[in-house]
Amino acid sequence: MSGEEGPAQQQEPEQVKKPDEPPPAEAAEAKPESSSSSPAAAEEEQPISYRALVLTGYGGYDKIKLQVKSMKKSQLKAGEVLVRVKACGLNFAELLGRQGLYDLLPAPPVTMGMEGSGVIEAVAEDVTDRKVGDRVIAMKRHGMWQEVAVVPANRTFPIPEAMSFEEAAALPINYMTAYMMLFEMANLRPGKSVLIHMAAGGVGIAATQLCQTVQDVTIFGTASASKHETISQGGVTHPIDYRTKDYVTEIRKINPKGVDIVLDPLGGADTQKGFGLLKPLGMLIVFGTANCVTGQKKNLLAMAKTWYNQLTLNTLKLMQTNKAIAGFHLGYITDEELFERTLVKLMELYQQGKIKPRIDSCYHFEEVTEAMKRMHDRQNIGKVILIPEPKKSEEKPQSNTEEAENVGENEAAVSDQKEEAAVEVEAEKD
Numbered sequence: 314m315s316g317e318e319g320p321a322q323q324q325e326p327e328q329v330k331k332p333d334e335p336p337p338a339e340a341a342e343a344k345p346e347s348s349s350s351s352p353a354a355a356e357e358e359q360p361i362s363y364r365a366l367v368l369t370g371y372g373g374y375d376k377i378k379l380q381v382k383s384m385k386k387s388q389l390k391a392g393e394v395l396v397r398v399k400a401c402g403l404n405f406a407e408l409l410g411r412q413g414l415y416d417l418l419p420a421p422p423v424t425m426g427m428e429g430s431g432v433i434e435a436v437a438e439d440v441t442d443r444k445v446g447d448r449v450i451a452m453k454r455h456g457m458w459q460e461v462a463v464v465p466a467n468r469t470f471p472i473p474e475a476m477s478f479e480e481a482a483a484l485p486i487n488y489m490t491a492y493m494m495l496f497e498m499a500n501l502r503p504g505k506s507v508l509i510h511m512a513a514g515g516v517g518i519a520a521t522q523l524c525q526t527v528q529d530v531t532i533f534g535t536a537s538a539s540k541h542e543t544i545s546q547g548g549v550t551h552p553i554d555y556r557t558k559d560y561v562t563e564i565r566k567i568n569p570k571g572v573d574i575v576l577d578p579l580g581g582a583d584t585q586k587g588f589g590l591l592k593p594l595g596m597l598i599v600f601g602t603a604n605c606v607t608g609q610k611k612n613l614l615a616m617a618k619t620w621y622n623q624l625t626l627n628t629l630k631l632m633q634t635n636k637a638i639a640g641f642h643l644g645y646i647t648d649e650e651l652f653e654r655t656l657v658k659l660m661e662l663y664q665q666g667k668i669k670p671r672i673d674s675c676y677h678f679e680e681v682t683e684a685m686k687r688m689h690d691r692q693n694i695g696k697v698i699l700i701p702e703p704k705k706s707e708e709k710p711q712s713n714t715e716e717a718e719n720v721g722e723n724e725a726a727v728s729d730q731k732e733e734a735a736v737e738v739e740a741e742k743d
């Protein structure tokens with residue numbers, strides 16, 4: 314743990330404060346009638362203190378604070394498990410969330426984080442398909458960026474022995490998003506062509522790997538130039554530097570008729586371009602608004618521009634062009650069966666060696682500013698991971714060191730960032 318039990322013990326347990334968590338009375342009702350004198354019951358009543366990354370207000374990096382909280386195992390409700398978190402995923406949605414642009418994140422103060430991996434440390438009485446010691450992926454709408462997290466058992470998924478905690482934390486959101494878009498919506502088949510924007514990012518790499526599970530798929534991928542060698546090796550057929558070239562022109566030079574599927578995480582003018590690039594019977598899937606984000610603070614001009622340039626057309630036009638437009642948001646998928654089926658399929662593909670999350674870098678909770686900055690600065694190739702375990706003083710951030718050139722650049726960037734880092738470890742004030 315954090316070694317900061319002193320202040321933690323003066324705090325209210327997180328569960329008491331959050332509307333979606335059980336008030337103590339309910340939690341007590343959910344518990345079996347155990348004898349309070351037994352050692353197990355006594356252990357459950359012992360407060361556990363833990364560190365959490367809390368969004369304290371909307372804005373820049375300084376709005377995320379590392380705080381110490383406490384809870385009791387006895388607060389587990391029916392159907393819940395307690396997970397000791399080993400690794401968490403950082404998603405673009407959290408950059409949006411910090412700026413107040415992600416509608417599924419409750420208002421601050423709120424612990425961030427939608428995905429992670431770890432070991433089950435306690436289970437509610439009625440949970441029979443998970444047990445203490447299981448290694449799992451865990452998902453929540455928010456609240457995964459903490460050392461221990463209470464999660465519904467049906468949002469935990471066992472992971473294979475060979476899968477590291479970092480890989481497990483990198484997989485769910487990126488791969489489920491890519492899988493559902495490509496296979497449930499766009500019905501990707503052999504011989505098709507796909508445009509993947511942000512192709513070197515978490516979802517981009519997942520989508521590239523999944524496209525390769527189908528024969529003869531041509532992948533156009535936009536990414537910053539320094540990442541092209543890596544994404545080509547990863548399976549992108551035609552990498553395009555969107556910063557210096559018009560990707561529409563580049564694609565038309567190769568495929569004059571355009572592409573069959575466009576995955577659009579950008580919004581605004583890029584949605585219009587994507588629609589224009591579709592072949593007849595093609596599908597554009599809108600799943601993000603990255604164009605609204607230009608740096609650590611909210612940019613109203615970029616938001617207005619994205620909104621102003623968004624694609625608007627009537628259904629008659631859609632009919633006359635023989636094209637399809639779809640929207641996708643994993644956060645609004647409520648079909649638990651689809652959720653589970655997709656993760657089972659992804660685990661199979663992982664076991665078969667067909668997919669493998671690429672970890673860009675791992676940062677301890679104390680380094681959340683550097684982690685977010687890496688994404689804002691468009692440096693990541695693959696997934697950025699947050700590690701709850703406290704940083705040892707001599708440790709450096711662990712970046713993927715496959716490319717000597719990139720490593721040099723990245724280390725310089727990270728050391729610059731350290732001076733700006735303003736993460737605090739402080740006890741939560743009531």
Ligand SMILES: NC(=O)c1ccc[n+]([C@@H]2O[C@H](COP(=O)([O-])OP(=O)(O)OC[C@H]3O[C@@H](n4cnc5c(N)ncnc54)[C@H](OP(=O)(O)O)[C@@H]3O)[C@@H](O)[C@H]2O)c1
Pocket residue numbers: 403404405406486487490510511512513514515516517535536537540578579600601602603604605606607641642643644688689690691692693694695
């Ligand atoms: N709807 C859903 O359910 C769902 C689920 C997951 C993700 N998403 C969306 O998918 C997109 C990718 O998400 P991710 O988590 O995998 O992130 P990510 O792709 O790893 O994001 C970082 C990378 O995106 C590129 N990029 C493009 N525009 C950017 C901008 N305005 N600011 C910073 N980077 C930008 C940069 O690479 P290059 O410069 O090399 O392009 C950067 O390195 C996001 O739009 C996200 O909101 C949607």
